[in-house]
Amino acid sequence: MHPILILVAQRLALGFLLLLAASALIFAGTSILPGDVAQSILGQSATPEALANLRRELGLNDPAITRYFAWLGGIVQGDLGTALTNGRDIAESLGGRLKNTLFLAFWAAIIAVPLAIFLGLLAVRYKDRWPDKLISGVTLASISIPEFMIGYLLMYWIAIKLRWFSSVAIINDDMSLLQKLDAIALPVMVLVLVVLAHMMRMTRAAILNVMQSSYIETAELKGLSGLTVIFRHAFPNAIAPIVNVVMLNLAYLVVGVVVVEVVFAYPGMGQYLVDHVSKRDVPVVQACGLIFAAVYIGLNLVADIVSILANPRLRHPK
Amino acid sequence: MNDQLNHLKARVTAGTMTRREFVGRAAALGVTAAVANSMLAQPARAAAHAAPVKGGTLKIGSSGGESTNTLDPALTASEVPLDNLRHLYETLVEVAPDGTLENRMAESVEATADAKTWMFKIRKGVEFHNGKTMTPEDVLKTMQRHSDENSQSGALGIMRGIESMKVDGDNFVVELSTPNADLPYLMADYHLMIQPDGGMDNPGAGIGTGPYTLEFDEPGVRHGFKRNENFWDAGNRGHTEFNEVIVLNDATARTAALQSGQVHMINRVDPKIADLLGRAPNIEVKSVSGRGHYVFIMHIDTAPFDNNDLRLALKYAINRQEMVDKILRGYGSIGNDMPINASYPLFDDSIPQRTYDVEKAAEHYKKSGHDGSPIILRTADGAFPGAVDAAALFQQSAQAAGIPLEIKREPNDGYWSEVWNKQPFCASYWGGRPVQDQMYSTAYLSTADWNDTRWKRPEFDAMLLEARGELDTAKRKEIYSQMGRMLRDEGGLILPMFNDFVDGVSTDVGGWTEDPNSELMNNKAPIKCWLKTA
Numbered sequence: 112m113h114p115i116l117i118l119v120a121q122r123l124a125l126g127f128l129l130l131l132a133a134s135a136l137i138f139a140g141t142s143i144l145p146g147d148v149a150q151s152i153l154g155q156s157a158t159p160e161a162l163a164n165l166r167r168e169l170g171l172n173d174p175a176i177t178r179y180f181a182w183l184g185g186i187v188q189g190d191l192g193t194a195l196t197n198g199r200d201i202a203e204s205l206g207g208r209l210k211n212t213l214f215l216a217f218w219a220a221i222i223a224v225p226l227a228i229f230l231g232l233l234a235v236r237y238k239d240r241w242p243d244k245l246i247s248g249v250t251l252a253s254i255s256i257p258e259f260m261i262g263y264l265l266m267y268w269i270a271i272k273l274r275w276f277s278s279v280a281i282i283n284d285d286m287s288l289l290q291k292l293d294a295i296a297l298p299v300m301v302l303v304l305v306v307l308a309h310m311m312r313m314t315r316a317a318i319l320n321v322m323q324s325s326y327i328e329t330a331e332l333k334g335l336s337g338l339t340v341i342f343r344h345a346f347p348n349a350i351a352p353i354v355n356v357v358m359l360n361l362a363y364l365v366v367g368v369v370v371v372e373v374v375f376a377y378p379g380m381g382q383y384l385v386d387h388v389s390k391r392d393v394p395v396v397q398a399c400g401l402i403f404a405a406v407y408i409g410l411n412l413v414a415d416i417v418s419i420l421a422n423p424r425l426r427h428p429k
Numbered sequence: 430m431n432d433q434l435n436h437l438k439a440r441v442t443a444g445t446m447t448r449r450e451f452v453g454r455a456a457a458l459g460v461t462a463a464v465a466n467s468m469l470a471q472p473a474r475a476a477a478h479a480a481p482v483k484g485g486t487l488k489i490g491s492s493g494g495e496s497t498n499t500l501d502p503a504l505t506a507s508e509v510p511l512d513n514l515r516h517l518y519e520t521l522v523e524v525a526p527d528g529t530l531e532n533r534m535a536e537s538v539e540a541t542a543d544a545k546t547w548m549f550k551i552r553k554g555v556e557f558h559n560g561k562t563m564t565p566e567d568v569l570k571t572m573q574r575h576s577d578e579n580s581q582s583g584a585l586g587i588m589r590g591i592e593s594m595k596v597d598g599d600n601f602v603v604e605l606s607t608p609n610a611d612l613p614y615l616m617a618d619y620h621l622m623i624q625p626d627g628g629m630d631n632p633g634a635g636i637g638t639g640p641y642t643l644e645f646d647e648p649g650v651r652h653g654f655k656r657n658e659n660f661w662d663a664g665n666r667g668h669t670e671f672n673e674v675i676v677l678n679d680a681t682a683r684t685a686a687l688q689s690g691q692v693h694m695i696n697r698v699d700p701k702i703a704d705l706l707g708r709a710p711n712i713e714v715k716s717v718s719g720r721g722h723y724v725f726i727m728h729i730d731t732a733p734f735d736n737n738d739l740r741l742a743l744k745y746a747i748n749r750q751e752m753v754d755k756i757l758r759g760y761g762s763i764g765n766d767m768p769i770n771a772s773y774p775l776f777d778d779s780i781p782q783r784t785y786d787v788e789k790a791a792e793h794y795k796k797s798g799h800d801g802s803p804i805i806l807r808t809a810d811g812a813f814p815g816a817v818d819a820a821a822l823f824q825q826s827a828q829a830a831g832i833p834l835e836i837k838r839e840p841n842d843g844y845w846s847e848v849w850n851k852q853p854f855c856a857s858y859w860g861g862r863p864v865q866d867q868m869y870s871t872a873y874l875s876t877a878d879w880n881d882t883r884w885k886r887p888e889f890d891a892m893l894l895e896a897r898g899e900l901d902t903a904k905r906k907e908i909y910s911q912m913g914r915m916l917r918d919e920g921g922l923i924l925p926m927f928n929d930f931v932d933g934v935s936t937d938v939g940g941w942t943e944d945p946n947s948e949l950m951n952n953k954a955p956i957k958c959w960l961k962t963a
Contacts, residue, residue: 145843159878165581196497197633197648204496204648263681271689278685279490279675279692281651373679376686378650386495386649389842 115426119416126408130401134186137400138179141393147171148195148391169195182394186401192394196387201398205383209402211282212379215295216364219302223364224357227307231314231353232346235322236337247315250308262301262374269297280375298375302368306360313356317349324348351418358414366403479939485963486671487938489955490683490692494676496649501632502622503575503582508696509652511619511952512674516654517558518622518637521549521568521601522613524863524951526944528774530613534568534623534638535601544608544898549601549616555661557625558635558642565596570627572601575620584620586878587867608898610905611866619952640667640956651675654955668940668959687712687933693960694938696948698931699814700758711936716760716929717943720772720861720868723756723813723928724764725806725823727921728853730883733804737919738797743804744783744923745790746827752925755822756815760931764924767913768859768868772927772945775865775902777910780917790830803835807848811841812856819925820856850881857881858928863946865909866897873916882921889915937961 149165166172173181185192191201230250234243253261270278276296286294321327322345330340369381380399387395419425493508502514521535532538535549555563574580576588592606603612625636635643640662641654654672675692677683683695684702688709698706698714707714727734727743734740749763762770765782808820817838824834839848839855849857862868871877874893875885889912896908916922930948934941940958944950950957 145847147846150846160578161581161583161585164579168581194497197499199648208496263685266681266685271685274689277691278682278689279677281675283647283651374682376650376675376677376679376682378647382649383496386497390495390497392497 115416115419118419119412122412122415126405126412129408130404133404134183134397134401135179137397138175138182138393141388141391141396142175144388144391148393150391178393182397191398194387194392194395196390196392196395201395205380205395205398205402208378208380208383211377212365212368212381214282214291215298215302215368215377215379216361218292218295219299219306219364220361222299223303223306223360224310226303227310227357228314228353230307231311231318232338232341234311234315235318235341235345238319243315246311250311253304254308257370258301258305259370259374261304262297262371265297265300266374269300278375280377282378295375295377298368298371298377301371301374302364305371306363310353310356310360314349314353317352318345321345321348347421350421354417354421355414358410362407362410365406481668481940481959482961482963483668483959484670485960486673487669487694487955487958487960488692489672489674489949490677490686490695491674491949492676492678492680492683492697494649494674494678498648499633500635500643500646501628502620502624503580503584503628503632505620506583508948508952509674509676511947512949512955513635513646513652513654514619514622515639515952515956516641516652516672516674517635517639517643518624519639520619520621520623521616524614524617524946526942526946526951528772528863528945530617534563535616538613540610540612542900544610544612544900545605547603547605547612548597549603549613550599551601552661553599555638556659557638558657558659559625561625563623563625563638565599565601567625567627568601568623569594569596570629571621571623572603572627574627574629574632582620584618586871587615587618607894609866610897610900611864614862614864614867617863641672644671649676666953666956668957669955669963672955674955684933687935690935693935694949694954694958695933696930698933700756700760700931703758703760703931703933706933713934713936714931715934715941715943716931717945718762718770718772718927718929719945719947720770720863721859721928721930721947722764722768722770722861722924723752723816723819723858723926724768724856725820725923725925726855726857726882727923728883729919729921730885731853733797733799734853734921736797736799738793739799740919740921742790742793742797742830742832743827745786745793746830746832747823747923747925748785748826749783749925750785751822751826752819756819757926757928760929761926762929764926766917766920766922766924768861768872768916768922768924769865769909769913770927772861773865773868775906775909777906777913780910780914783917785826787830790827790832794830794832801833803833805835805837805854807837807839807852807855809839809841809844809848809856811844812849813858813928816856823925850879860947866893869893869912870897873920884916884920884922886915 148169149162149171182192193200230246234246237243266278269275277294278297280294280298282291282294318341327340327344330344368379369385372379372381384396384399489512491509491512498510500513502518505511505514519533521533522538523531523533525531534552536552537550539548540546551565551568557563572594575582575584576591590605590607590609591603593604595602605612622637624632635646640657640660642657644653644655646652652674656667656670660667677686680699684706686692687695703714706712727740729735744766753759753761753763765780769776771778806820808816810817820836824836827834848855862871870893872879872881873884875890892908892912896905899905932949937960938958939961941954942950
């Protein structure tokens with residue numbers, strides 16, 4: 112068997128173990144939080160009877176271990192269970208939220224990744240001249256401002272003053288693609304600004320590192336133009352660190368955007384997860400946690416494989 | 430003085446004077462802020478008599494919605510589900526804006542002279558959304574579901590005084606173990622929404638008799654409602670063709686949505702920006718003084734709060750006016766260490782107002798013999814908006830009287846399960862109740878589950894029961910007055926302020942009336958208002 116396939120298989124197996132460990136950690140974490148789901152559902156208006164009844168109905172009186180394994184048994188059979196708080200099927204409501212999250216992440220990534228890499232290359236080409244400084248300055252500023260602040264600023268100027276786009280980014284299945292894109296324009300802008308700097312800086316640094324090599328000097332000496340040298344000779348050798356950072360940022364776009372979701376009332380997974388954490392709805396938290404962990408592990412796996420493929424020394428081990 | 434007040438009121442109605450100016454001027458005439466605020470409720474109502482416009486889509490941006498919400502009235506506790514309930518269902522009776530009762534599913538309400546048996550004559554010819562006719566049996570089943578010991582209903586507590594319920598012809602009959610002149614007010618509780626077969630089979634189906642039917646239900650995102658063509662009271666409610674409740678938990682997002690015209694009304698305008706928002710064209714800020722209040726509660730059975738001198742010291746050491754000015758930005762009124770204000774029927778306004786008094790605070794503190802160790806006050810952002818700042822103000826004003834307070838900031842998450850009603854001294858809030866009896870029974874009766882100040886006085890309980898069965902309002906008012914004074918002077922409640930409900934509304938919305946019962950016209954703005962340009 113090809114060594115790369117073996118490696119992928121190993122990584123996948125490890126990934127599953129990691130997921131299992133993550134689910135146990137999430138379960139333990141939600142269990143030690145103060146209060147339980149019954150208390151959270153009924154809130155300040157909870158009477159002792161109502162609490163006791165709800166606890167009994169939701170099966171909260173079973174020991175934690177029993178509940179964990181009952182849940183695990185369901186997962187293995189592909190059953191995520193039902194939410195304790197509103198009795199809805201988790202797979203169904205989570206599915207819609209996950210789709211929305213991926214939709215937003217996809218469009219943010221489609222813009223941010225090529226833009227970041229292009230800006231990074233541009234910064235290298237004009238290293239230490241004004242385009243480099245401008246690009247670095249702007250992206251660093253945008254990463255330094257908290258994302259909710261960028262959100263509010265864009266909301267004020269673009270949604271309220273100019274009225275170009277909507278400040279409420281709620282999408283649903285009845286909307287056409289164009290309507291959806293119109294609705295998510297502002298959150299996409301914010302996310303692009305937030306992830307741009309990290310990827311762009313890494314591209315710049317990785318390529319500058321390669322630019323010191325002697326073969327680059329050779330390429331320059333044989334008369335290639337600046338950008339051709341970067342594209343043809345420097346970029347392929349800088350791909351591994353860039354892919355790593357890109358994957359980290361993609362993962363962030365999927366799992367870390369709850370603040371942006373709240374600001375623009377976007378129906379993604381982050382808000383869904385937070386609501387259920389505060390209600391101690393363990394099955395839903397577990398399901399979300401599992402998906403988030405899977406996204407992280409999956410994207411990191413991709414990053415590893417791409418760096419191996421991009422490096423002939425790793426591709427053909429002795 | 431009355432002429433002057435009427436003149437001022439007219440100016441407010443005409444829009445040449447703001448509400449805060451009015452309260453200030455009225456105060457100069459010797460009227461307390463609470464009374465002045467409630468006076469404004471009347472002229473505002475007169476402006477609502479324009480003819481309703483039918484049709485259009487009304488959008489409501491509301492905080493207090495989570496993806497965990499359901500349409501089951503029994504489990505409803507936050508604002509968005511409440512908005513949803515008002516669209517879909519109706520109760521037997523409702524508390525009207527002026528504090529009287531409005532008959533809904535009940536056509537008339539009668540009691541025997543001893544106030545122990547209550548008969549609700551059920552309205553005929555009202556249809557549920559599924560086409561079934563609403564019957565007294567449905568009402569009975571609903572009440573049984575909420576009073577079942579196995580129920581998870583938030584109304585279980587108030588159903589406990591009921592001895593038996595039955596259907597008698599067209600009547601739904603309630604028998605009480607002890608007389609209660611306010612029973613119909615209990616039946617107005619928002620949990621007690623009439624559902625087909627009492628909602629026994631599928632309580633979250635959204636099938637009721639309300640002015641709107643459910644179109645889509647995406648908890649934590651949005652809820653859509655279509656006008657119910659079969660609605661029995663179509664002349665008064667359900668003017669718009671379509672309503673959409675959009676969950677906007679973030680205050681800035683909510684304000685932005687209103688400003689950019691994406692929603693027509695929002696709840697919970699941050700008092701800090703209310704004045705600014707009101708200046709925007711096409712937007713009006715509506716505030717109404719209600720019964721909700723922000724409090725600091727002491728367990729009077731736990732040292733050092735078991736000492737009444739220490740309690741009094743703390744009560745004198747809080748600067749109420751400063752709290753109203755700085756925490757509520759004027760959108761509220763000062764409290765008097767009792768949970769009742771002028772918004773309640775039978776309020777006695779002759780009870781003297783307690784004010785910030787450093788000397789008295791120091792004197793009581795000295796008399797209490799407290800050892801001088803810091804008194805720990807627990808607070809959290811979630812206790813009430815501005816609770817952390819309010820605690821800091823309290824610490825400062827107490828410091829001036831030589832009382833050391835130590836603020837312990839708790840996480841929002843778990844505050845209601847771990848701190849409130851558990852720790853001896855903490856910040857909290859109450860939403861208020863439509864009548865005094867209900868407020869006192871909920872939190873100040875010895876046996877109340879939510880007796881969060883551990884106020885257990887047999888003589889107080891006896892007065893409460895006596896007032897409850899007393900049909901002579903003068904006598905009742907006198908008993909309530911005594912109870913209020915008792916709580917004010919000995920209770921564990923420090924009540925610096927009553928908060929207003931502050932909503933933001935587009936000028937395109939018609940039919941707005943002030944309703945002190947809760948925000949967004951007691952959550953009924955979506956079903957009572959209309960769009961002028963529809």
